[in-house]
Amino acid sequence: MGIAILSLVWSTSTRAANETEIAEHLIELVNIGRTVVLEHQATIxxxxxxxxxxxxxxMADEVMERFKKKTKIDLRIPNVVPHANTYVAMLEAEREVVDEAQPVINRQGVGFKGFLHAVFARRVGEHFYQKTGARMKLTGIDYRNSRSKPDDFELEVLRMFSDQRHPKGQVYARNTMVDGRPVLRVMDPEYAAVSCLSCHGVPKGERDITGMKKEGWKEGEFAGAISLVLPLK
Structure with missing residues (x-):
């Protein structure tokens, strides 16, 4: 599946009703991909x-099938899907990241490959930006990679998410300006699952399989967010 670089920009007439839904679908697509990587970590x-x-x-087949089950949107027939180019750009980014990692994934005689779902998501965000100009990243107050460092907007929202008064799981969206241009910023909070704890759990400070220090998370605790920056007209 090939896709040309596209301009991800919505006019005022379409954005009010659609922009947040589009963002949520993009987040769903990348989250499905992360889940697929996690489920196949032992194989990798x-x-x-x-x-x-x-x-x-x-990867693409798994993502399309699971996305269809969750949203009723079938990306196998994109010509009948509103905003299909945007969703297909994300799907194509996920496909490309896995294909580029084949020499690592298929390396025999090596156990831990470093191809984790967080690494996958970061690379997908980079590919997606190249295709669309829209930015997506995982971020958190306790970030590990400098590319996950929250900007001022993200830090403000992360602090709001970490407040126990904030409804758990509630997405935050705001129309604002970035570099003098109007954008929609969407952040989706994430919470520590059992699968996160081998790298991020207790005891705090212990080295995980990557050599990084564990953060001491417990299941269900606020862990970070997916951040999207979508250009608008």
Whole structure:
């Protein structure tokens, strides 16, 4: 599936009703991809096996199928899907990231490959930006990678999410300006799942498999957010 670079910009007439829904669908697409990576982590890290079968095509098929089940949107027939180019750009970014990682994923004799769902998401965000000009990243107050460092807007919202008075799971969206241009900024809070705790749980300060210090998270605690910056006219 190929896709040309597109301009991800909505006019005033379409954005009020659609922009937040589009953002939520984009977040859903990347979250499905992260889940697929997480579910296949043991296969990816299998030192005894060379060809894992974990390809970009496999990723795209899984994402499309699960996205359809969640949203009733079938990206296999994009010509009947509103804003399909935007969603397909995200899907294509996910496919490309997995395809580019094939030499690492299929490296025999090596266990931990470093191809984690957070790494996947960061690379997908980079590819998506190149295709659309829209920015997506994982961010948090306790960030590990400098590219995940929150900007002032994100830090403000992260602090709001971490306040126990904020309704758990409630997305935050605001029309604002970035570099003199109107954008929609959307942040979706995330909470520590059991699968997060092997790297981010207790005891705090212990080194995880990546060599980083654990943050001491407990299941269900606020962990960070997905941040989207979508250009508007």
């Amino acid at each position: 890290n299998d030192a005894a096996k060379a060809d894992k079968g974990f390809t970009g095509e496999f």
